[in-house]
Amino acid sequence: MKTKGSVKNKVNIVTLGCSKNLVDSEVIYTQLKGNGLNVTHESKKDDANIVIINTCGFIDNAKQESIDTILRYADAKDAGVVDKVYVTGCLSHRYKDELEVEIPTVDAWFGTNELPRLLKTLKADYKQELVGERLLTTPAHYAYMKISEGCDRPCSFCAIPLMRGKHFSKPIEQLVLEAKNLVKKGTKELILLAQDLTYYGLDLYKKRELANLLDQLSDVEGLDWIRLQYAYPSGFPLEVLEVMKNRSNICKYLDMPLQHGSTEMLKIMRRGITREKTEDLIKTIRDTVPDIALRTTLITGHPGETEEHFEEMYRFVEETRFERLGVFQYSHEENTHAYSMPDDVPAEVKQERNDLIMELQQGISQELNQEKIGKTFKVLFDRKEGGHFIGRTEFDSPEVDNEVLVPASQYVRMGDFANIRITDATEFDLYGEVI
Numbered sequence: 001m002k003t004k005g006s007v008k009n010k011v012n013i014v015t016l017g018c019s020k021n022l023v024d025s026e027v028i029y030t031q032l033k034g035n036g037l038n039v040t041h042e043s044k045k046d047d048a049n050i051v052i053i054n055t056c057g058f059i060d061n062a063k064q065e066s067i068d069t070i071l072r073y074a075d076a077k078d079a080g081v082v083d084k085v086y087v088t089g090c091l092s093h094r095y096k097d098e099l100e101v102e103i104p105t106v107d108a109w110f111g112t113n114e115l116p117r118l119l120k121t122l123k124a125d126y127k128q129e130l131v132g133e134r135l136l137t138t139p140a141h142y143a144y145m146k147i148s149e150g151c152d153r154p155c156s157f158c159a160i161p162l163m164r165g166k167h168f169s170k171p172i173e174q175l176v177l178e179a180k181n182l183v184k185k186g187t188k189e190l191i192l193l194a195q196d197l198t199y200y201g202l203d204l205y206k207k208r209e210l211a212n213l214l215d216q217l218s219d220v221e222g223l224d225w226i227r228l229q230y231a232y233p234s235g236f237p238l239e240v241l242e243v244m245k246n247r248s249n250i251c252k253y254l255d256m257p258l259q260h261g262s263t264e265m266l267k268i269m270r271r272g273i274t275r276e277k278t279e280d281l282i283k284t285i286r287d288t289v290p291d292i293a294l295r296t297t298l299i300t301g302h303p304g305e306t307e308e309h310f311e312e313m314y315r316f317v318e319e320t321r322f323e324r325l326g327v328f329q330y331s332h333e334e335n336t337h338a339y340s341m342p343d344d345v346p347a348e349v350k351q352e353r354n355d356l357i358m359e360l361q362q363g364i365s366q367e368l369n370q371e372k373i374g375k376t377f378k379v380l381f382d383r384k385e386g387g388h389f390i391g392r393t394e395f396d397s398p399e400v401d402n403e404v405l406v407p408a409s410q411y412v413r414m415g416d417f418a419n420i421r422i423t424d425a426t427e428f429d430l431y432g433e434v435i
């Protein structure tokens with residue numbers, strides 16, 4: 001880090017946690033820039049005298065990373081390297097009172113819905129004319145877009161409603177405007193985010209309107225891919241599948257966190273669905289949109305999960321053969337419904353079950369990828385790394401899914417599409433050549 005005084009009035013925004021947090025940081029970034037401030041995001045130089053840390057408070061590991069980051073910058077302030085440290089986001093929203101006492105070096109703490117107060121603290125105005133405008137921290141060719149905030153679901157393990165509040169949807173016209181603005185700046189892929197995409201519109205329009213939103217977004221000229229992340233299975237609006245099938249620029253990709261494969265555990269988790277209904281939904285999705293890539297996440301070690309429950313989930317994964325899958329170990333979160341239950345699955349058992357599911361998925365992914373050898377896919381290229389250009393098919397979201405590697409000797413342009421024939425495959429990567 002440079003010494004205090006080397007650069008004045010420069011703000012560095014540090015983002016932790018999920019892509020929804022990244023969108024929030026981009027909004028802060030846009031507002032501060034619009035007020036004429038010198039702002040960076042995730043600066044590698046450590047030359048800013050003001051730091052804003054956008055925290056995650058979702059599970060233990062994420063909370064620890066947030067606290068470690070806050071402490072690092074608090075130490076930097078004590079050492080005279082930075083002048084001001086501000087903390088916002090989920091961890092700050094949830095634990096503000098305790099953190100103020102434990103880390104007094106931090107200048108101010110802000111909740112998830114306190115952007116105007118954060119701006120005022122930095123002597124900046126909340127500019128209404130910048131709503132719908134966003135400076136991206138991702139490569140220009142893809143952008144995340146939150147279509148709603150908060151959640152009304154009662155899931156036993158989840159603290160998101162405590163940090164993000166009740167569900168509220170953004171109006172369709174506002175989202176279409178935001179999409180058009182992003183396309184003007186070079187965005188080709190739009191990744192729709194929400195705590196629950198399928199709930200979209202219920203508060204504003206008194207009915208689920210995700211299909212209508214998709215229809216209108218897919219009309220935006222220049223938008224090549226629209227991707228759906230975080231769709232809740234219970235009450236899934238089936239008309240979305242028809243739009244996905246009929247609109248070529250909506251990716252055949254759906255991220256639908258299921259959390260478990262045992263009806264008994266789904267009831268304990270308060271998910272509002274059974275394994276049988278889940279299997280029926282998956283069949284309907286795959287029948288309606290052939291070749292769709294289904295991504296899901298599961299939890300191991302939730303209170304009450306027995307070996308029999310886990311074996312049922314294991315068989316569910318084995319039989320369903322998800323194209324993409326991730327696993328979380330249960331985290332005992334204060335003020336959630338599950339917190340009233342004993343955290344009765346030992347940490348080593350949670351880890352063991354986690355590893356068994358991931359080992360199973362690794363084999364499934366390997367087999368599915370091997371089937372792609374010899375086939376040609378449209379690939380969007382994100383970056384160059386070492387001796388390869390690295391991109392993704394429509395079946396893969398940034399950061400979390402498979403990637404396509406093409407030798408750097410075969411030139412492709414970053415942010416552009418190219419047709420790639422797959423020549424080899426591993427568990428989580430495809431190798432190919434430009435055709």
